[in-house]
Amino acid sequence: MKVRYSYLPQQFQDCDDLWKDLKSFVSTGDFTLGKPLDEFEKNFAKLIGTKYAIGVNSGTDAIKLSLKVLGVKKVMKLSQLLIHL
DSSP states (O other), X not given: OOOOSOOHHHHTTTOHHHHHHHHHHHHHTOOSSSHHHHHHHHXXXXXXXXXXXXXXXXXXXXXXXXXXXXXXXXXXXXXXXXXXX
């Protein structure tokens, strides 16, 4: 069985609306802490059933924020962290 590496041609086959929205967004220069992020956070929180959601710029920041919320104050090895939790 051959597993295809990429399905991008199918995923972006009909994306005129996506490009229109992206061009509109880019033209505002409102990339961080702006209306689009605020709307995303509110919609995402509603989708997952929470009062708040926070958008961050990377997976690393998401992990750092999660660890801070959990009260992890010092750097630990992953194995120590898993035991700690």
